[in-house]
Amino acid sequence: MRLVPVVLLVLVLAACSSTPPPTANVATGPAADADVQIIMIDDAFSPEQTEVEGNGPVTVDVRNDGEDAHNLVSADGTVVTPLLEPGDVVSFSVPIDGEWRFRCTLHGGMEGTISR
Numbered sequence: 001m002r003l004v005p006v007v008l009l010v011l012v013l014a015a016c017s018s019t020p021p022p023t024a025n026v027a028t029g030p031a032a033d034a035d036v037q038i039i040m041i042d043d044a045f046s047p048e049q050t051e052v053e054g055n056g057p058v059t060v061d062v063r064n065d066g067e068d069a070h071n072l073v074s075a076d077g078t079v080v081t082p083l084l085e086p087g088d089v090v091s092f093s094v095p096i097d098g099e100w101r102f103r104c105t106l107h108g109g110m111e112g113t114i115s116r
């Protein structure tokens with residue numbers, strides 16, 4: 001009978017560990033001195049591949065220079081931008097260790113990576 005509370009505790013801990021990763025804070029407008037600048041065109045990211053140095057979170061500016069709306073969603077789920085209309089800019093910072101992949105969910109093949 002004494003095992004019951006222990007089993008319940010394990011179940012609660014297991015439930016807590018399945019929470020999704022935190023989403024990066026996406027702000028409207030450019031960040032001061034962003035580490036990486038990504039331009040959206042129709043339909044691609046420019047540059048598609050960026051390499052960064054150093055440690056710590058990487059600040060990223062994303063600007064839509066195309067005529068269509070685009071978004072940026074990271075493969076790891078940390079960043080989901082709103083739909084960017086032409087001329088819109090957003091910025092965010094993400095921890096990057098290895099290859100950080102992202103894409104536009106509206107246009108197949110519109111993809112990119114930031115790696116370190």
Ligand SMILES: [Cu+2]
Pocket residue numbers: 043069070071104105106107110
């Ligand atoms: Cu797009």
